[in-house]
Amino acid sequence: MSTVKTMPDLSRRSFIIGTAAVGSGLALGLSIPFGARTARAAGYTVSWAEATPEVNAWVVIKPDDTVVIRIARSEMGQGTLTGLAQMVAEELECDWSKVTTEYPTPGQSVARKRVWGDFSTGGSRGIRESHEYVRRGGAVARTMLIQAAADEWKVPAAECSAANSIITHGPSGRTTTYGKVAEAASKVAQPKDVPLKDPKDWKLIGKSVHRLDTVDKVTGKMIYTADFTLPGMLLAAIKECPVFGGKLKSFDAAKVSSMRGVKHVLQVGDSAVAVVADSWWRAKVALDALPIVWDEGASAKVSSASIAATLKEGLGAEQAFVGNKNGDAKTALAGAAKKIEAVYAHPYLNHAPMEPMNTVARYTPERCEVWLGTQNGEASFAAVLAASGLPADKCEVYKLMLGSGFGRRGAFQDYVRQAVLIAKQIPGVPVKLQWSREEDMTQGRYHPITQCKLTGGFDANNNLTALHVRVSGQSILTSVRPEALVNGMDPAVFQGMAPSGEFEFGYTAIPNYLVDHAMRNPHVPPGFWRGVNINQNAIYMECFMDELAQAAGQDPLEFRRKLMVKNPKHLAVLNAAAERAGWGTPAPKGVFRGLAQMKGYNSFVAACAEVSVTGGNKVKVHRIVAATDCGYAVNPSLIERQIAGSFVYGLSALFYQECTVKNGRIEQTNFHNYQSMRVAQMPKVEAIVMPSGGFWGGVGEPTICVAAPAVLNAIAAATGKRFRSFPLKNHGITLV
Amino acid sequence: MARLNVNGKNYDVDAEPAMPLLWAIREQVGLTGTKYGCGVAQCGACTVHIDGAAVRSCAVSANSAAGKKITTIEGLAVNGQLTKVQKAWVENEVPQCGYCQTGMVMAVSALLAKKPKPTEADIDAAITNICRCGTFQQVRAAIHAAANS
Numbered sequence: 001m002s003t004v005k006t007m008p009d010l011s012r013r014s015f016i017i018g019t020a021a022v023g024s025g026l027a028l029g030l031s032i033p034f035g036a037r038t039a040r041a042a043g044y045t046v047s048w049a050e051a052t053p054e055v056n057a058w059v060v061i062k063p064d065d066t067v068v069i070r071i072a073r074s075e076m077g078q079g080t081l082t083g084l085a086q087m088v089a090e091e092l093e094c095d096w097s098k099v100t101t102e103y104p105t106p107g108q109s110v111a112r113k114r115v116w117g118d119f120s121t122g123g124s125r126g127i128r129e130s131h132e133y134v135r136r137g138g139a140v141a142r143t144m145l146i147q148a149a150a151d152e153w154k155v156p157a158a159e160c161s162a163a164n165s166i167i168t169h170g171p172s173g174r175t176t177t178y179g180k181v182a183e184a185a186s187k188v189a190q191p192k193d194v195p196l197k198d199p200k201d202w203k204l205i206g207k208s209v210h211r212l213d214t215v216d217k218v219t220g221k222m223i224y225t226a227d228f229t230l231p232g233m234l235l236a237a238i239k240e241c242p243v244f245g246g247k248l249k250s251f252d253a254a255k256v257s258s259m260r261g262v263k264h265v266l267q268v269g270d271s272a273v274a275v276v277a278d279s280w281w282r283a284k285v286a287l288d289a290l291p292i293v294w295d296e297g298a299s300a301k302v303s304s305a306s307i308a309a310t311l312k313e314g315l316g317a318e319q320a321f322v323g324n325k326n327g328d329a330k331t332a333l334a335g336a337a338k339k340i341e342a343v344y345a346h347p348y349l350n351h352a353p354m355e356p357m358n359t360v361a362r363y364t365p366e367r368c369e370v371w372l373g374t375q376n377g378e379a380s381f382a383a384v385l386a387a388s389g390l391p392a393d394k395c396e397v398y399k400l401m402l403g404s405g406f407g408r409r410g411a412f413q414d415y416v417r418q419a420v421l422i423a424k425q426i427p428g429v430p431v432k433l434q435w436s437r438e439e440d441m442t443q444g445r446y447h448p449i450t451q452c453k454l455t456g457g458f459d460a461n462n463n464l465t466a467l468h469v470r471v472s473g474q475s476i477l478t479s480v481r482p483e484a485l486v487n488g489m490d491p492a493v494f495q496g497m498a499p500s501g502e503f504e505f506g507y508t509a510i511p512n513y514l515v516d517h518a519m520r521n522p523h524v525p526p527g528f529w530r531g532v533n534i535n536q537n538a539i540y541m542e543c544f545m546d547e548l549a550q551a552a553g554q555d556p557l558e559f560r561r562k563l564m565v566k567n568p569k570h571l572a573v574l575n576a577a578a579e580r581a582g583w584g585t586p587a588p589k590g591v592f593r594g595l596a597q598m599k600g601y602n603s604f605v606a607a608c609a610e611v612s613v614t615g616g617n618k619v620k621v622h623r624i625v626a627a628t629d630c631g632y633a634v635n636p637s638l639i640e641r642q643i644a645g646s647f648v649y650g651l652s653a654l655f656y657q658e659c660t661v662k663n664g665r666i667e668q669t670n671f672h673n674y675q676s677m678r679v680a681q682m683p684k685v686e687a688i689v690m691p692s693g694g695f696w697g698g699v700g701e702p703t704i705c706v707a708a709p710a711v712l713n714a715i716a717a718a719t720g721k722r723f724r725s726f727p728l729k730n731h732g733i734t735l736v
Numbered sequence: 737m738a739r740l741n742v743n744g745k746n747y748d749v750d751a752e753p754a755m756p757l758l759w760a761i762r763e764q765v766g767l768t769g770t771k772y773g774c775g776v777a778q779c780g781a782c783t784v785h786i787d788g789a790a791v792r793s794c795a796v797s798a799n800s801a802a803g804k805k806i807t808t809i810e811g812l813a814v815n816g817q818l819t820k821v822q823k824a825w826v827e828n829e830v831p832q833c834g835y836c837q838t839g840m841v842m843a844v845s846a847l848l849a850k851k852p853k854p855t856e857a858d859i860d861a862a863i864t865n866i867c868r869c870g871t872f873q874q875v876r877a878a879i880h881a882a883a884n885s
Contacts, residue, residue: 077833077869210829217834218825218841219818220769220809227768235763260752281759354773354781354835354868403771403835404869437774637829641874645832648870671778671866680860682872 053186055144057104057115058088058137061182065165067094069138070104072116073126074375075213076402076409078700079638080126082211084134086634087127090204091138091196094178095165101212106381107396119377122410122528124601124698127634131696132196139194141185148185149176199632199693208637213401224403225358225372230430233360234263235280236422237287238433240272240443243664244523246297247271256286265290268421276422280434299523299664307449307522307661308345314472314518315343315453321519323494324505327512332466336457340551342544344454345725346536347658348666349447349529352674355403356440359419362430363388368395368420373402375410383413387420406649407528411480412445441674442666445527446659448474452540462552464563466512469497469540475519476526476533493517495533495600496705497541502602502697503534506570507545507563524661530649531704534600542596542709543724546716556595556713557583569692570597573606573627576688581608581625590614591622594713596706603697604629607647609683609710613718618736619728621651621683621711630697633689640687642699647685650707652676655728655735681735738802740765743811751798757791758782760798761808769809769838773866780865783839783846784808790846790862809838812845821845824882832869840865844879853883 054060060068069088075081085101104116117133118125142162149167150157153174160169165178199205216222241247251273253265261282266274273292277283314320333339360371361384368388374380380397388395402409419433435443450473457466475490484491495503497515507513529535549559557578564571574597578584587593590612597606610623626643633639656675660667668674708726715733716722723731740747740757742765749764761770761784770793773781777795784793785807812819818826821844831837840863847854847862854862859879867875 077831079832213834214826214829214831215818217831217837218809218822219813220767220838222834223768224771224835226772227762229768279755279759279763281755281763285754352868354779354833354866355771356773402833404833406868434772437776641829641832641871644873645870648872649868652868670776671774672776676866676868677870677872678860678866679863679872679875682870682876685873 053183055141055182055185056137056190057112058134059092059141061145061178063179063182065095065098065177065179067092067099067165067178069099069101070116071101072104072109072119073130074119074121074373074377074399074402076121076373076375076405078126078642079211079635080121081213082209082638083127083634084130085212086204086207086209087131087134088138090202091135092142093162093164096204096209098165099212103377103399105396105398106377107392109378110381110392120379120410121375122407124700124702126700128602128696128698135196136194139196140190143191143194144185144188145178145181147188148181151188152176152181152184205632205634206636208635211638222401224355224401225360226355226403226434228360228371228400228432230360230362233430233432234276234278234426235283236274236276236419236431236433237280237283237436238268238272238274238418238439239287239292240439241294241296242442243294243296243300244525245299246664247295248273249293249295251293252291256290259286259289262286264426266422266425268418272418274418274422274433276426276431280432284436296664302523302664303662304660310520310522311449311451311472314520315451315470317472317518319518320470320516321489322514322516323489323491324497324499324515325513326508326510329466329468329512329514332512333455333457333468336466337460338458338551339455340547341453341455342547342724343451344540344543345451346449346539347660347726348449348524349653349657350441350444350659350668350674351406351408351527351529352441352676353402353404353406353408356435356437357408357415358432358434359416360430360432361419361423363420363423364427366394368423369398370416370419371398371400372416373400373405373409374413375402375405375407379411379413380416383416384420387417388424406530407532408445410528412527414443437671438669441669444659444666445525447529447535448476448526448533449522449524450474450536452536454540454544456544456548456551458552462554464510464548464552467510468513469515470518471516472518472520474521474526476528478519478521479526490517490519492533496537496598502600504599506567506597506599507560508566509563523664524666531600531701534598534702534705535650535708538596538598538705539709539712542598542706543712543722546594546713547722560595560597569604569629570599572692573597573604573629573690576627576690577606577608577625580686580688581610581623583608592714592718594710594715594717596709596713598702598705600702600705601698602631602695603699603702605702605706607703607706607710609714611711611714611718613715616719617732618734619715620736621681623684623686624710625686625688626703626706627688627690628699628703629690629692630699631691631693631695633691636689639689639699643687643703644685646703647683647707648677650704651711651735654708654711654726655733658727677735738799740798740801740806741804742767742806743808749798753797753799755798756794757784757796757798757801758793761793767808767810771835771839773836778866779836780843781836781839783842783865785842785846788846788849790843809842812841819845820885821848821882824878824885828874828878828881830871830874830878832871836865836867837871840867840875844882848879848883854879
């Protein structure tokens with residue numbers, strides 16, 4: 001099997017679909033100055049910036065030496081805006097204190113033959129998949145700036161150097177600034193082969209500089225989609241058929257049309273209805289009062305119990321896709337001196353970003369524009385083209401800060417489609433579609449549901465000789481990106497258990513193993529939930545590793561080490577976390593430790609959790625040591641924050657969260673029945689950032705997956721009890 | 737109609753009895769730093785001060801706040817001078833996506849006004865805002881930094 005690649009880029013596909021429909025004239029038109037248009041659209045005043053030409057696609061330098069670095073990926077809290085700017089600035093040799101950033105628009109990208117590459121911000125790819133071309137963008141701009149100065153001085157460019165936005169002619173000692181030569185540099189021919197620095201010469205990459213977007217986030221000035229306003233804008237609240245796949249049958253607009261503030265009651269597509277009002281709250285009140293009849297369709301009787309039964313059947317099914325194998329696990333198990341078996345189950349989860357889904361749209365027959373926080377500007381753009389029916393040169397997307405995304409705002413642009421379909425019915429009137437939290441909870445694209453049966457076999461000397469991992473359950477790619485299936489198999493299901501690549505299995509010294517998948521796809525729409533399939537796979541594999549170690553009467557770390565001899569980088573992070581935590585030395589009284597490791601998104605991650613359990617059910621997570629080898633660490637301080645935050649995301653799910661299904665719909669509606677950790681439950685997280693170089697790994701997602709198994713293994717060590725279905729609240733466990 | 741005093745200025749808002757203060761502040765006063773996250777007083781993204789106390793503005797009516805002193809995130813910094821809590825937030829780089837952080841800063845500011853040197857237990861009891869990015873480790877550090885500044 002080839003390298004497993006997850007968070008597949010729907011954008012590229014829908015982008016092609018969207019643009020193919022409008023013919024080939026895409027690279028024309030759109031001549032309005034770039035930064036100016038974006039700025040105006042976002043409500044900022046534009047002055048002389050309009051007149052400043054870019055040095056190249058990545059860099060604009062203003063006469064006052066302000067450096068504007070263009071970032072195609074989206075900032076949603078993970079810090080990629082700052083990290084990518086550091087990479088451009090490293091090669092640009094500019095004054096970091098003068099750096100600011102702006103987003104190119106997808107429309108501009110289309111017009112310029114995708115000069116900024118991929119906009120997709122998911123799969124922890126922001127930095128690791130664009131590091132080379134963004135550094136090159138900085139290097140090219142630096143070369144052009146130096147050339148412009150050399151031309152002015154009539155000296156060879158080779159005699160000039162640049163540092164801190166100042167260009168110096170060595171022999172004469174003359175200097176100038178980037179701002180002074182930027183306009184001339186914009187006319188210099190772009191050099192083709194510009195070498196990049198050796199990593200050992202990096203000055204800014206690897207440095208924990210402060211992120212560029214903090215101050216506005218503590219004063220209330222940061223504009224999220226929820227806050228974006230246009231003159232004359234109306235507000236929309238929406239309800240989609242609560243049973244997935246159902247349709248809108250009818251609604252009685254007359255019952256609410258005279259309610260205060262209500263302007264329009266509109267059907268949206270064939271399965272939703274929206275109320276448009278002068279206030280979002282009024283729109284929501286009217287929507288809640290609106291009589292709606294749904295055609296609930298074929299899935300109206302589906303329940304969590306019926307889904308669980310379907311998955312359970314898959315655990316023993318004959319047909320299954322083989323994702324990874326070594327030797328002959330089934331024969332080895334049949335001949336094993338001792339066998340143990342365990343069945344785990346992982347629920348549906350909702351992303352629940354703090355800002356529910358939303359989009360601002362304005363449609364006229366001549367132009368359709370949207371403003372939103374999106375993980376993938378190009379996917380949003382494709383959704384605008386499709387929903388508006390307008391060609392690419394009449395559409396635009398202006399990106400705003402995200403109130404996070406966690407995978408909900410990338411491949412799925414359903415709310416963009418809805419906003420445009422609403423705007424289309426009230427041409428010329430800008431409209432902000434804002435989902436309620438209830439809509440967000442019940443119209444998610446859910447972390448897929450799976451069960452897993454693991455069987456391990458030992459020889460007479462308690463050596464693990466065989467392992468069979470049977471996953472039964474939902475495939476994301478089947479519904480989201482079917483062209484990525486390999487002869488029907490969803491390779492992403494095997495994340496963390498794959499034969500090679502960025503999700504490589506870490507126990508390849510097991511003589512016989514088999515990892516296979518019985519695909520069972522319920523009607524609930526699955527999506528990429530931060531970390532995606534490594535989350536449940538890490539629970540299955542790492543908890544069962546502890547179960548195997550216990551069955552063999554061995555220490556969990558020593559047991560793993562023997563199976564990881566061919567996976568030194570996996571082992572290195574595990575050792576680092578264990579050693580820092582004091583594995584093998586006595587823990588504080590009443591405190592027990594648990595381990596987990598995984599490779600995901602091309603990074604190696606491990607955690608050692610310390611927990612205590614009182615009264616049999618009150619779990620306190622005191623401390624977690626978490627190690628990450630992401631190859632290169634661009635901003636260690638921001639990486640540490642991603643690691644710490646990962647435990648909140650992962651442990652909130654472990655202790656509290658599940659989306660259950662009744663009558664075809666999701667039962668959880670808000671944070672009261674889909675709880676999330678608070679500061680009181682936060683463990684002390686000690687991050688070990690240990691980049692070993694030579695590869696690029698992601699950091700936004702990988703660590704989440706080790707949170708749950710490390711804590712579960714520690715709980716088992718403390719109580720002797722092994723929990724195999726989640727969340728733990730269903731077992732009467734509380735996190736204190 | 738209700739007269740709201742927000743950040744020291746009076747605003748006449750056209751709010752029916754059930755309209756939550758959150759929506760009057762966001763849509764009528766026009767201050768958007770106070771966020772909608774859940775609408776049911778769970779997440780705290782909408783936290784403002786009413787007469788100095790932290791209140792979840794999605795769960796009180798605009799009319800009930802008439803005549804009281806309402807402070808939103810925009811009212812913390814005077815003449816662009818960040819408060820010690822805001823400074824601690826910047827120095828400790830607390831925010832990730834930032835959407836919940838204005839509410840978090842408001843909750844912490846109210847706590848420190850009441851308890852200038854809060855214990856860990858004080859923090860655990862008073863700061864119950866949800867942050868899905870998971871900034872709590874930095875939140876706790878920044879609270880202590882602000883208390884000691």
